[in-house]
Each structure stands twice: as C-alpha cells, then as structure tokens.
Amino acid sequence: MSHDHDHHHDHDHDPDHPGEHGAPLSGPALRVKALESLLVEKGLVDPVALDQLIDRYETKVGPRNGARVVARAWTDPAFKRRLLDDTSSAMAEFGYTGRQGENMVVVENTPTIHNMVVCTLCSCYPWPVLGLPPVWYKSAPYRSRAVIDPRGVLREFGVELRDDVEVRVWDSTAELRYLVLPLRPAGTQGMSEEQLAEIVTRDSMIGTGVVNGLSAR
Amino acid sequence: MGKNHPKVDDYVVSRVRALESLLLEKGLLAPDAVDRVVRRYEASTGPMIGARAVARAWRDAAYRARLLQQPTAALADLGVRYDRLVVVENTPAVHNLVVCTLCSCYPWDVMGLPPTWYKAPAYRSRAVSEPRAVLAEFGLVVPQEREVHVWDSSAELRYMVMPMLPPGAQDLSEDELASRITREALIGVAEVTLPARAG
Amino acid sequence: MNGAHDLGGMHGFGPVDPEPDEPVFHHDWERRVFALNLASGFLGQWNIDMSRYAREQMPAAEYLATTYYEHWLFGLEHLLVKKGLVKPEEIEARVAELRRQRVGRPAAGS
Amino acid sequence: MRVLKGADVEQVIRKSGGARVHVELPAKFKAGDRVVARNLHPLGHTRLPRYARGRRGVIDRDHGVFIFPDTHAAGTGQKPQHVYAVRFDARELWGEAAEPRQFVYLDLWESYLDPA
Numbered sequence: 001m002s003h004d005h006d007h008h009h010d011h012d013h014d015p016d017h018p019g020e021h022g023a024p025l026s027g028p029a030l031r032v033k034a035l036e037s038l039l040v041e042k043g044l045v046d047p048v049a050l051d052q053l054i055d056r057y058e059t060k061v062g063p064r065n066g067a068r069v070v071a072r073a074w075t076d077p078a079f080k081r082r083l084l085d086d087t088s089s090a091m092a093e094f095g096y097t098g099r100q101g102e103n104m105v106v107v108e109n110t111p112t113i114h115n116m117v118v119c120t121l122c123s124c125y126p127w128p129v130l131g132l133p134p135v136w137y138k139s140a141p142y143r144s145r146a147v148i149d150p151r152g153v154l155r156e157f158g159v160e161l162r163d164d165v166e167v168r169v170w171d172s173t174a175e176l177r178y179l180v181l182p183l184r185p186a187g188t189q190g191m192s193e194e195q196l197a198e199i200v201t202r203d204s205m206i207g208t209g210v211v212n213g214l215s216a217r
Numbered sequence: 218m219g220k221n222h223p224k225v226d227d228y229v230v231s232r233v234r235a236l237e238s239l240l241l242e243k244g245l246l247a248p249d250a251v252d253r254v255v256r257r258y259e260a261s262t263g264p265m266i267g268a269r270a271v272a273r274a275w276r277d278a279a280y281r282a283r284l285l286q287q288p289t290a291a292l293a294d295l296g297v298r299y300d301r302l303v304v305v306e307n308t309p310a311v312h313n314l315v316v317c318t319l320c321s322c323y324p325w326d327v328m329g330l331p332p333t334w335y336k337a338p339a340y341r342s343r344a345v346s347e348p349r350a351v352l353a354e355f356g357l358v359v360p361q362e363r364e365v366h367v368w369d370s371s372a373e374l375r376y377m378v379m380p381m382l383p384p385g386a387q388d389l390s391e392d393e394l395a396s397r398i399t400r401e402a403l404i405g406v407a408e409v410t411l412p413a414r415a416g
Numbered sequence: 417m418n419g420a421h422d423l424g425g426m427h428g429f430g431p432v433d434p435e436p437d438e439p440v441f442h443h444d445w446e447r448r449v450f451a452l453n454l455a456s457g458f459l460g461q462w463n464i465d466m467s468r469y470a471r472e473q474m475p476a477a478e479y480l481a482t483t484y485y486e487h488w489l490f491g492l493e494h495l496l497v498k499k500g501l502v503k504p505e506e507i508e509a510r511v512a513e514l515r516r517q518r519v520g521r522p523a524a525g526s
Numbered sequence: 527m528r529v530l531k532g533a534d535v536e537q538v539i540r541k542s543g544g545a546r547v548h549v550e551l552p553a554k555f556k557a558g559d560r561v562v563a564r565n566l567h568p569l570g571h572t573r574l575p576r577y578a579r580g581r582r583g584v585i586d587r588d589h590g591v592f593i594f595p596d597t598h599a600a601g602t603g604q605k606p607q608h609v610y611a612v613r614f615d616a617r618e619l620w621g622e623a624a625e626p627r628q629f630v631y632l633d634l635w636e637s638y639l640d641p642a
Contacts, residue, residue: 028486029445034510035493036448038502045455048532053451056539058440099454102544103589120424120575122468123484132450134438138484141429147577147630148425148620156431166627171424173573174609174633175545175592203434338476342418346567417569418576425577425620458530458538464545465599469571 062131063202065096066179069129070205071197073106074184083181084108091129101128101177107170108181109207114161115168116154116207117178118146126177130205137206147171157208180205185213263329266297267377268398270304270327272391275382284379292327299326303368306379307405311364314352314405315376316344324375328403335404345369355406378405386411420476446485453488461499470494545593547606553636555610559585560642563612563634571599574638578630581619582642583612586631594635607636 039045069091073080083090087104091097104126107115119125123138136142145153150167154160161167170178182204188196203209240246270291274281284291288302302324305313317323321336334340343351348365352358359365368376380402386394386409401407423429441447457467470491472479479487496502530538555561565580566572573595587610594605616628 028449028489029443030511030514031493031507032445032449032452032489034507034514035489035496035502036452037514038506038510039452039456039496042501044459044501044527044529045452046529046531049455049530049535050448050451052532052535053454053539054441054447056535057450058447062440098540099542102542103546103592105589120577121421121573122471132440134434135442135484136432136434139429139432140423140426140480142432143423144426144429145432148616148624150628151625153432157434164627166629167625168629168631170611170631171575172633173575174589174635176589176609176611176633346418417571418567422576424575454539455530459527461527463598465571465593465595466601468595469599472571 057127057132061128063129063200063205064197065094065131066126066129066202066205067197067200068193069094069096069179070181070200071193073181074196075193080181087179096128098128100124101126103176104129104179105170105176106179106181107168109183109210111183112164113166113168114154114159114207115170115178115180116146116150117170117172117180118143119172120144120147121173124172124177126179129179130202134202154208157203159208159210180207182209182211185211187213258325258330262326264327264398264400264403265395266295266329267324267327267403268395269295269391270377271379271398271403272394274379275386275394276391281379297326299324301374302327303374303376304379305366305368305376307381307408309363309381311366312352312359312405313366313368313376313378314344314348315368315370315378316341317370318342318345319371322370322375324377327375327377328400332400352406355401357407377403380405380407380409383409383411417472419472420474420479421472449485449489449492453492456492456496459501461501462495466495467491470498545595547591547593547604549591549606551591551606551608553588553608555585555588555608555636555639555641557585557587561585561610561612561639562642564638564640566638568596570596572596572638574634575632577619578612578614578632578634581614583614583618583632586611586613589633592635594637596635596637605637609633609635610639612639 036045036050040047069083073083079090079093083106087106088097088102091101091104107117109115118137120143123133123143125133125137142153147169150169151161154167172178182200184196185199188199191199199213200211201209204211237246237251241248270284273295274284274291280291280294283294284304285306288304289300292299292302305315307313315323316335318341321331321341323331323335340351345367348367349359352365370376380398382394383397386397389397397409397411399407399409402409441450453467457464462470468491471487473494474482474487474490482490493502493507497504497507560582561584562582563574563578563580566574567579589609589611591606592609594607597603597605610633611631612634614630614632616624616630617626619630
C-alpha cells in the first residue's frame with residue numbers, strides 16, 4: 001500500500017526532545033505533556049515518582065531477569081520443579097515479584113510441545129521477568145493471529161515446527177502471566193548457568209523463538 | 218455534518234483525481250464513462266422505483282401477491298430488470314429491517330445507492346444485535362409483542378421491506394401513495410405516515 | 417463489550433512486524449504516559465479493570481488506527497475526567513497553551 | 527487521596543498484590559471437566575473473548591480464586607470466583623480447516639462457563 005498508515009515508531013521524528021528547537025509538539029506528545037503538567041500542578045502525581053517509574057521499567061527490569069530464571073531451571077532440577085509447581089515463589093528467590101507478575105505460570109516446552117503466549121484483549125505480559133512488551137506483542141497483527149494461525153506467526157519469526165509438535169497458545173486474558181521455559185539446546189552441556197542465561201532470548205520466553213545453541217556466543 | 222459522514226480530505230480528493238486522469242491517459246477509461254455511471258446511480262435510479270412497486274401493491278392485490286412471490290416478474294411490469302430482490306412484508310405482528318453486516322449490500326436497482334448511515338459501522342454492527350434500540354433511534358418504537366425480523370443481506374439476494382399501508386390512505390392514488398414511501402421505510406427503519414391534512 | 421480491542425482471530429492486519437533491538441519506549445511521551453498511568457492509578461480512584469475498560473471506550477476505528485500508548489493516554493484522560501479530578505476543558509486549555517508556547521507565538525491577545 | 531511519592535515507587539511496585547483473592551470457595555469444575563463458554567455479549571467490560579463464546583473446551587487446571595473483572599470494572603463488587611485454564615482445540619474454535627495438534631488455553635472465570 002503506497003499510502004500506508006504511519007509505522008508505529010516513526011510517528012513523529014523528534015523522539016526524545018520533542019519541540020526542543022521550537023518545532024511544534026503535536027498529537028499525543030502534546031496531550032501527554034499537558035496532562036502531566038496539570039496533574040503535577042494539582043498535586044496528584046509526584047514528578048520524582050514519574051522518573052523513578054520510568055527508570056525502573058526502562059533500565060532495571062527486562063528479559064535478562066527471565067533469562068536467569070530459565071538458565072537456573074536448566075541447570076538445577078530441584079529449582080525447575082519449584083518453578084513449575086509454585087512459580088511465583090520460585091521467582092521470588094530472584095526477587096522478581098510485583099506488578100504484572102503477581103500470579104505467574106511457567107509452561108515448559110518439550111520435544112513434542114511448543115508453547116506461546118499472547119493477550120488477545122490487551123497486551124498482558126509478565127513485567128517482572130520480561131520487562132515491558134515489544135511493540136509487535138501489543139500490535140493488532142500478533143494479537144489477532146497468534147490464536148488462529150500460530151504456526152504461521154512462528155514461521156515469520158523463523159521458527160519452523162515439525163508437524164508432530166503440538167502448539168499450545170496461552171491467551172493471557174485473565175490475571176495469570178505466562179513465561180515459556182524453552183528447550184535447552186543441544187551442545188550446551190559444558191556451559192555455566194551464567195553462560196546459559198546469555199543465550200536465552202526474550203522471544204524464546206514468549207514462545208515466538210527458540211534458543212539456538214549454535215548461535216550461542 | 219453527522220459523525221457518520223466522511224471527512225473532506227484533500228488527500229483523498231487529489232488521489233481520486235490522479236487515478237481518474239491516469240486511467241483516461243492509459244485509455245483504460247472512456248471519457249464519458251464516469252459521468253454516465255454517476256448519472257445512472259445519482260439520478261436515474263432511486264427509492265422511487267421501490268416506492269412505485271409498493272404503492273401499486275397496496276392498491277392492487279394481484280400485484281401485491283406477485284411482488285411478494287415473484288418479485289422479478291413484478292419489477293418487470295415496471296420496466297425494471299432485476300432478478301435478486303426479495304420483498305418482505307410488514308404486518309401488525311412483524312416488523313422487518315434490512316442490513317448488510319459484512320459490507321453494505323443494498324438493492325441499487327430499486328432503491329438507488331444506500332445512505333451513508335447504512336454503510337457505517339454503527340448501523341452494521343448494531344442492527345443485528347439490538348435492532349429495537351436502533352429503530353428507536355430512528356424514532357420508530359416497535360412494541361415488544363411485535364416481532365422484529367432482521368435480514369442480513371450478506372449473500373446475493375437483496376431485500377426490500379414492504380411497509381404497512383398507513384391508516385387513512387385507502388383512497389389515495391398510486392402516485393400519491395408512492396410519494397409518501399421513503400427510502401427509510403423500504404429499509405425498515407421507518408413507517409409510512411401521512412401528513413396531517415390542513416383544513 | 418464487543419469492541420475493537422477483542423482481536424483474537426480477526427483477519428486483515430497483515431504480518432507481525434518485529435523490530436530488531438527495539439527500545440523500551442520509542443518517544444518521550446510514551447515514557448511519560450506510562451508513568452502517569454501507574455502513578456495516577458495509585459490515587460486509588462479506580463482499579464485495573466476500570467483502566468482496561470476505559471481504554472476499550474476509545475471509538476473502535478480510532479483504537480485500530482492508533483498505537484498502544486495512545487490507548488493508555490485515552491484511558492487515563494477518560495478516568496481522570498470521569499472521577500472529576502480533571503475537567504476536559506482544563507486539558508484542552510493546557511494543550512492549547514503548550515501549543516502556543518512551542519510554536520513560539522505570543523499568547524492570544526498580546 | 528494517596529499520592530505516589532518517588533521514594534515509595536520501588537516498594538509499591540514490588541508489593542503489588544494483584545487480583546488473587548485468598549479465600550476458600552468451592553470450585554464448580556476440576557481438571558478434565560468438559561465445559562462450554564457462555565454466549566455472553568455484555569455492554570460492559572468482560573475478559574471472555576468473542577472467539578471462545580459458545581465453544582467447548584476442557585478444564586486444564588484450576589488457578590484459584592480471583593476478582594471478577596466484569597463487576598469490578600463496573601464498580602459493583604469483586605465477586606471473587608475460581609479461574610480455570612480451559613483448553614480449546616483449534617478445530618473447535620476455527621472449524622475443520624484448522625490445523626491439528628493446535629490448542630488455545632484461555633483463563634476463564636467460573637461465571638463464563640457452563641458444564642458441557
């Protein structure tokens with residue numbers, strides 16, 4: 001389509017300091033600024049709290065958290081059992097608790113079962129272990145297709161499943177948040193927990209990727 | 218302008234112009250084709266055709282039976298060739314309403330092009346799930362004891378409602394009756410009414 | 417409600433479009449509206465289900481044509497207004513004021 | 527009204543309790559039970575997606591008791607109840623042409639379900 005709608009990440013071309021050089025703020029940037037200044041003025045929000053929140057979710061939590069959990073589950077069978085049976089407590093051992101991760105479920109991939117996670121109604125996602133979701137996870141194409149054509153979606157992500165593999169799509173529309181425990185790739189026997197954590201990708205924990213031992217660096 | 222009306226958009230306007238001139242230039246479009254098509258659907262067809270059929274049916278029982286049972290033949294009597302119309306009859310027990318939830322199918326040849334609201338998401342989404350509420354917004358309150366039949370014309374048949382003859386209209390001529398039958402009545406979002414006669 | 421947010425199984429949205437090395441936020445306003453939502457939620461005037469329902473109130477066509485944090489902005493405004501914490505005309509006035517400042521024109525009348 | 531202070535952010539986020547309700551309530555279903563999602567089209571908020579309404583599935587597990595979003599969003603109470611992961615065969619959701627060995631698991635509140 002030649003007159004396609006704006007792509008989500010080039011809505012405005014002044015991403016970080018909109019309007020800094022006298023360019024007019026527009027659209028949501030302008031509205032958000034107006035709303036923030038109003039709420040601060042009315043004493044309804046504390047500007048320091050806003051900065052703290054942003055810092056937390058932009059720099060402190062992210063998929064590295066989930067990767068550490070996965071790597072431990074791969075190397076410590078007792079931990080893996082706890083993780084599958086009582087996910088929230090097992091994650092609390094790492095200090096990964098709180099908002100949007102209060103009720104966690106880990107679903108395990110096996111050679112014959114592949115799990116993948118979506119939220120068709122909004123964009124629910126396990127924040128404490130994966131951080132905030134990527135744009136594609138929140139987009140209409142993923143939310144609409146993951147439940148009806150998971151194999152097609154997986155192919156676009158470069159994941160080709162054998163026909164005998166059962167695909168389980170977890171539509172997280174309630175208050176449970178899902179993390180996929182990916183298969184540990186072959187040829188990683190000698191790797192330490194820390195090294196393993198390095199090769200676990202975000203997408204493998206959503207279920208739109210697999211962990212590839214060969215590309216492990 | 219209501220919220221259902223398309224926004225005037227310079228972008229769309231210039232794009233349509235560009236496309237028309239390109240097709241003309243490539244010889245893919247005859248110079249008078251657009252004007253002729255527009256004239257046909259803007260001026261030559263319209264709800265007056267359906268209104269004529271209904272008015273005749275109201276005055277002529279044999280024609281009424283034919284319009285309901287053999288609509289293609291009944292339309293041919295009026296000089297209209299159209300073979301996929303179904304006429305559904307309102308009665309004291311049943312009120313009919315036509316919609317196309319999937320796009321905006323409409324019997325062009327007997328009713329002209331559909332109004333904007335008929336093509337808008339609000340009507341298309343709600344007519345099937347809450348027809349009485351939609352009708353009430355059009356000012357037509359259908360009592361609970363009267364059934365509402367919604368015809369979703371998503372296949373190749375096209376539906377037209379035959380409204381009820383309003384009380385006091387028995388003595389009117391076919392022309393007078395036809396002039397009272399609105400497009401809305403033929404879709405089923407209105408009844409036919411007679412204006413209170415002055416003096 | 418049978419809204420545009422209920423996307424499961426709908427056709428026509430095209431392929432999923434992952435972005436390599438995607439940043440957490442793409443624009444500064446996304447950062448701000450994210451934090452504003454969390455901080456305002458703490459006021460205790462509404463719950464998470466009300467927040468979700470507020471986002472679903474966005475007109476259906478607009479919902480599909482906008483991005484995630486625009487839904488959050490809509491929902492936040494909706495709740496703030498509904499709970500009487502902010503008036504719609506206050507928001508519009510502030511928007512107009514900021515727009516004038518950014519364009520660098522003097523305020524109306526001066 | 528409580529205003530969130532910068533110094534409290536970390537603690538407040540970590541302590542977030544979520545929607546689970548710690549009360550004992552009898553469960554209407556257990557793993558393995560056949561259920562059908564109700565055909566509900568409320569004007570208010572609901573977390574029962576359209577594609578599952580009227581469809582048959584099998585209870586995969588009982589997640590415990592949670593606040594019911596339909597009433598909670600309307601401000602008419604928490605109405606706590608069991609939430610179950612329900613397993614739907616893709617062919618039940620999308621028809622015979624759907625691929626085999628494909629399942630959707632959907633977490634559904636007890637109020638959305640009837641025995642099949």
